[in-house]
Amino acid sequence: MASMPAEFEQFHWMIDMVQNVDVGLIVLDKDFTIHVWNGFMTHHSGIQPHDAMGKTLFEVFPEIPEQWFRAKTKPVYELGCRSFLIWRQRPYLFHCRNVRPITQQVQYMYQNVTMNPMRTPTGEIKSMFLAVEDATAEAIAEGVK
Numbered sequence: 001m002a003s004m005p006a007e008f009e010q011f012h013w014m015i016d017m018v019q020n021v022d023v024g025l026i027v028l029d030k031d032f033t034i035h036v037w038n039g040f041m042t043h044h045s046g047i048q049p050h051d052a053m054g055k056t057l058f059e060v061f062p063e064i065p066e067q068w069f070r071a072k073t074k075p076v077y078e079l080g081c082r083s084f085l086i087w088r089q090r091p092y093l094f095h096c097r098n099v100r101p102i103t104q105q106v107q108y109m110y111q112n113v114t115m116n117p118m119r120t121p122t123g124e125i126k127s128m129f130l131a132v133e134d135a136t137a138e139a140i141a142e143g144v145k
Helices: 004-020 039-045 066-079 136-141
Strands: 024-029 034-037 083-085 111-119 125-134
Touching (some): 024 039, 039 125, 066 083, 066 111
Antiparallel strands (some): 111 125
């Protein structure tokens, strides 16, 4: 069994990874309240964690069609499987500016989003996490303007 200091250090490593990974990470509960908002999302959206956490996704991003998004999350909550939003179907979920200096040919970030179920220790799905990937370079390579 690991010692307490090692577990504490490992916990801090996990927090550091979540905050600094080059993927947006957002945790939503079944009411779509935001519980985690990582550094990628802060950097690309310009929205600070204290302005996002504790609010619903639709309060922070009123431009997201609520009924459409709720329908997209049904497989996550009802079947416990992943659901995907790809840039070819919808260029982005979160309107974020394109901050890549080499690919400044487009105004916003194209995104692929994976919605993943999060199970409690008893197996219930009460939350999900969204992984937001920047797909701008791929979209530009395929000829979007």
